[in-house]
Amino acid sequence: MRRMSVFPQHGTALGNLGLTANEIRQETENNTSELISDLVNLSARARFQAIRSLPMPFNEKKAIRNRVNSVKLSKTILAADCRQQVSRSFRRFRASLASARQHLIIWQDTLKGIGSRFGTSVLSYFLFLKWLLKFNLFSLIVNFCFITIPQIVHEPNISSITGFRGLELLTGVGYFNQTVLFYGGYNGEVIVSKPTYNMQLAYFFTIAAYLVLCGVSLLYSMSRSFQKNFVLETGPVSGGAWRLLCSWDFSVVNEKAIQYNKNNLAIQLKESLSERLQEKNQMSLSDRIKRLSLHLLAWLLSLGLAVGSGAGIYFLGTNQELAFSSNHDPSDLGAEASTLLLPVVVSLINLIVPLLYSLISKIESYSNPRAMIYISIVRNVILKMSILGILCFYWLDSVPEKTSCWESFVGQSVYRLLIIDFIFCLLGIFFGEFLRNVIGTMCIQTLGVPEFDIARNVLDLIYAQTLAWIGIYFSPLLPVMQVLKLFIIFYLKKISLSMNCQPPKHTGRAAQIQTVFIALLFFPSFVGALSMVAFTVWSLKPSDQCGPFQGLDTPFHTIFSWTDSLPEYHWVGWIFENILRSELFYYLISLIVLVITYFLWQITQGRKQLIKTLREQIVNEGKDKAFLLNKLKNLQKERREMASYRSQDYDQTPYFNPNWMNTLPLDM
Amino acid sequence: MGNKQTIFTSQQLDAYQDCTYFTRKEILRLFHRYRDLAPQLVPLDYKNQPEVRLPYELIGSMPELKDNPFRQRIAEVFSEDGEGNMTLDDFLDMFSVLSEMAPRDLKAYYAFKIYDFNNDDFICKSDLEKTLNKLTRNELTEDEVRMVCEKVMDEADLDNDGRLSLEDFQHMIVRAPDFLSTFHIRI
Numbered sequence: 001m002r003r004m005s006v007f008p009q010h011g012t013a014l015g016n017l018g019l020t021a022n023e024i025r026q027e028t029e030n031n032t033s034e035l036i037s038d039l040v041n042l043s044a045r046a047r048f049q050a051i052r053s054l055p056m057p058f059n060e061k062k063a064i065r066n067r068v069n070s071v072k073l074s075k076t077i078l079a080a081d082c083r084q085q086v087s088r089s090f091r092r093f094r095a096s097l098a099s100a101r102q103h104l105i106i107w108q109d110t111l112k113g114i115g116s117r118f119g120t121s122v123l124s125y126f127l128f129l130k131w132l133l134k135f136n137l138f139s140l141i142v143n144f145c146f147i148t149i150p151q152i153v154h155e156p157n158i159s160s161i162t163g164f165r166g167l168e169l170l171t172g173v174g175y176f177n178q179t180v181l182f183y184g185g186y187n188g189e190v191i192v193s194k195p196t197y198n199m200q201l202a203y204f205f206t207i208a209a210y211l212v213l214c215g216v217s218l219l220y221s222m223s224r225s226f227q228k229n230f231v232l233e234t235g236p237v238s239g240g241a242w243r244l245l246c247s248w249d250f251s252v253v254n255e256k257a258i259q260y261n262k263n264n265l266a267i268q269l270k271e272s273l274s275e276r277l278q279e280k281n282q283m284s285l286s287d288r289i290k291r292l293s294l295h296l297l298a299w300l301l302s303l304g305l306a307v308g309s310g311a312g313i314y315f316l317g318t319n320q321e322l323a324f325s326s327n328h329d330p331s332d333l334g335a336e337a338s339t340l341l342l343p344v345v346v347s348l349i350n351l352i353v354p355l356l357y358s359l360i361s362k363i364e365s366y367s368n369p370r371a372m373i374y375i376s377i378v379r380n381v382i383l384k385m386s387i388l389g390i391l392c393f394y395w396l397d398s399v400p401e402k403t404s405c406w407e408s409f410v411g412q413s414v415y416r417l418l419i420i421d422f423i424f425c426l427l428g429i430f431f432g433e434f435l436r437n438v439i440g441t442m443c444i445q446t447l448g449v450p451e452f453d454i455a456r457n458v459l460d461l462i463y464a465q466t467l468a469w470i471g472i473y474f475s476p477l478l479p480v481m482q483v484l485k486l487f488i489i490f491y492l493k494k495i496s497l498s499m500n501c502q503p504p505k506h507t508g509r510a511a512q513i514q515t516v517f518i519a520l521l522f523f524p525s526f527v528g529a530l531s532m533v534a535f536t537v538w539s540l541k542p543s544d545q546c547g548p549f550q551g552l553d554t555p556f557h558t559i560f561s562w563t564d565s566l567p568e569y570h571w572v573g574w575i576f577e578n579i580l581r582s583e584l585f586y587y588l589i590s591l592i593v594l595v596i597t598y599f600l601w602q603i604t605q606g607r608k609q610l611i612k613t614l615r616e617q618i619v620n621e622g623k624d625k626a627f628l629l630n631k632l633k634n635l636q637k638e639r640r641e642m643a644s645y646r647s648q649d650y651d652q653t654p655y656f657n658p659n660w661m662n663t664l665p666l667d668m
Numbered sequence: 669m670g671n672k673q674t675i676f677t678s679q680q681l682d683a684y685q686d687c688t689y690f691t692r693k694e695i696l697r698l699f700h701r702y703r704d705l706a707p708q709l710v711p712l713d714y715k716n717q718p719e720v721r722l723p724y725e726l727i728g729s730m731p732e733l734k735d736n737p738f739r740q741r742i743a744e745v746f747s748e749d750g751e752g753n754m755t756l757d758d759f760l761d762m763f764s765v766l767s768e769m770a771p772r773d774l775k776a777y778y779a780f781k782i783y784d785f786n787n788d789d790f791i792c793k794s795d796l797e798k799t800l801n802k803l804t805r806n807e808l809t810e811d812e813v814r815m816v817c818e819k820v821m822d823e824a825d826l827d828n829d830g831r832l833s834l835e836d837f838q839h840m841i842v843r844a845p846d847f848l849s850t851f852h853i854r855i
Binding site: 253 | 683685686687688689692735736746748760764770771778796803804805812819820823824828829840841843844845846849850
């Protein structure tokens with residue numbers, strides 16, 4: 001409804017045309033009647049949305065709403081009262097549903113407080129955390145209902161030999177070994193009850209359905225976010241001056257934070273001014289070569305560190321962890337505690353190497369701070385994904401031959417990694433933020449208060465979530481730990497933020513960085529976990545002595561045995577055999593998708609061209625408008641001059657006064 | 669339906685619900701926030717639509733607005749008399765536009781009006797300079813202020829008439845996806 005948003009009420013446009021007050025009133029009355037007839041023709045919901053988004057003061061909106069309602073009433077055939085009552089009560093019901101739904105949103109007030117004190121970019125970290133929490137809660141509920149409860153109720157499989165010792169919480173072996181926490185605690189029997197419940201199929205389909213739903217939800221969020229935030233960047237958008245009008249954060253209410261934001265804005269504006277001046281200076285060839293070689297050196301160092309840590313972890317894993325598993329003496333606490341060495345080393349690498357990366361990036365010089373943020377994100381992602389990749393390779397390649405019940409072993413490794421990562425996160429909050437704040441304010445004043453580094457924290461969250469997704473197949477109740485962990489981290493980070501940190505300095509383009517994070521959550525993280533689980537299900541032989549898939553060639557064979565057991569010509573079997581298993585189907589689908597992509601790309605190109613033409617048209621219309629206004633002014637000036645000239649003429653000619661009788665002297 | 673409240677008639681509450689982005693409960697909560705600013709001026713019974721107008725000083729002292737550099741302009745734009753003295757309708761309208769459910773076009777329209785200090789439906793250079801001075805007190809020199817305003821005008825003025833119209837402003841907002849979340853006051 002663009003027309004409604006440009007109301008030339010007392011505008012100079014109408015004023016310039018020299019219309020009288022009556023004509024202006026007539027014009028606005030025409031506009032209003034058109035508006036009302038437009039509104040009457042909409043559906044009820046669209047009508048109320050349109051009324052709410054009218055850019056008018058409140059009483060005018062109310063007047064329009066009343067007029068629209070009376071027009072609608074006069075059009076109805078049913079009894080006016082009855083219809084009005086029904087629609088009103090329906091609207092009230094919907095409104096009360098909306099307000100009830102708001103109660104269910106957890107942490108609403110806390111998030112509001114954080115946003116008002118620290119701004120929207122820090123708030124985005126907490127919103128991301130809440131989103132991840134929703135994923136894990138959903139997975140927990142689904143797994144618990146469909147896999148764990150049937151297993152517990154019908155076939156309790158606990159045959160533990162050892163009692164519960166405290167070390168289990170950290171290492172996951174021992175007492176937990178045969179419980180439903182890990183893959184080994186499930187078996188694949190068909191539970192004989194009224195509707196028979198096939199545990200194998202249940203296990204397979206629950207995990208598959210959850211992963212597919214996650215993938216769909218991630219794709220949807222990613223595309224929505226991309227569409228909203230990465231608009232076609234036409235025009236001089238590299239300049240920073242738009243920040244003046246668009247980026248002031250009205251939601252920040254804290255006085256200190258507002259002062260802080262003002263300082264930041266001044267710094268950013270100065271930077272953008274100096275950028276403009278710097279564009280004029282061309283860099284000499286030797287400078288450019290020097291910068292390029294520094295960049296190259298930095299990249300080599302970073303990649304070398306990543307590869308080195310990967311190799312170290314692999315060697316540590318192959319030498320050390322397997323030694324324990326072949327030992328299997330449950331009372332050897334020392335050997336069990338030594339399994340914690342690998343996770344501790346992994347967490348140390350995750351902690352120290354990013355610090356080294358930030359040191360390395362100090363030797364480079366970047367043209368703009370945004371490039372620095374993106375490059376540091378890329379390097380950290382490469383590091384974390386290479387660590388996870390090496391671990392997955394090790395788990396899928398060397399472990400299955402050497403251990404019995406290897407899936408439980410992998411589940412326990414993931415469990416240990418997650419727990420130690422959590423402990424290191426707690427230590428990081430304590431040392432990295434609390435002590436650093438103390439040192440920065442009391443001992444070494446120049447260091448200052450630590451900044452809340454959003455990128456590093458979000459990447460830690462993504463790393464932990466990747467581990468959780470990998471571990472879901474091997475340990476269905478792993479989301480319990482992830483949920484608890486996210487809860488505790490939320491509150492601790494909030495407290496630490498209020499006490500210790502200050503918001504980050506460069507807050508521009510928060511929305512774009514948010515899209516990048518969602519994309520990172522999808523592409524290396526979720527896709528990697530999904531491919532690992534898919535590889536396990538498709539091609540690895542499950543262990544023979546434990547788990548729901550004992551005795552099969554691959555876990556995927558449960559589907560085959562299920563479709564074989566279905567009656568002949570059952571529609572599910574038919575779909576499976578002829579569509580999902582035939583290659584022709586996938587070729588056709590790929591071909592169709594490629595063709596559609598090509599068409600959409602062509603449409604985008606055409607639209608870009610159209611936008612360029614329209615921009616030129618706007619410039620031309622501006623020139624036309626200026627020309628016409630000038631001409632109008634000249635015309636009005638001429639007319640006024642003519643009128644004043646003519647009135648002077650008129651005065652000089654003889655003028656017969658019909659009232660001449662009264663002009664005679666009185667005493668005649 | 670539901671709770672008994674004696675402040676408004678049900679038609680009034682329906683009108684408020686239809687014309688703002690708030691639910692019944694939020695409207696009542698906002699009424700109590702309005703009343704807490706001056707309990708002796710605001711009656712508890714709005715059924716016969718009393719003419720109550722809170723002066724700008726009270727509105728500007730609300731915790732959500734008291735440190736905002738634009739609080740005066742916000743109050744002036746949303747008040748009926750243009751001076752910042754707000755009735756309950758103006759108050760609800762203001763927070764409805766500044767809530768998170770308002771669409772981008774509506775927010776852009778009101779943001780434009782807020783930044784238009786001389787109320788001539790265009791943002792000219794002097795408006796930009798006043799905006800800049802409100803956002804950065806002493807950090808920029810005279811020259812830098814002038815250069816920044818020139819730069820904004822260069823980047824945003826599409827039809828080259830030396831001032832920003834509403835369409836220029838809306839075009840600039842499209843390139844700033846953060847706008848929806850930053851032009852937002854929680855209450």
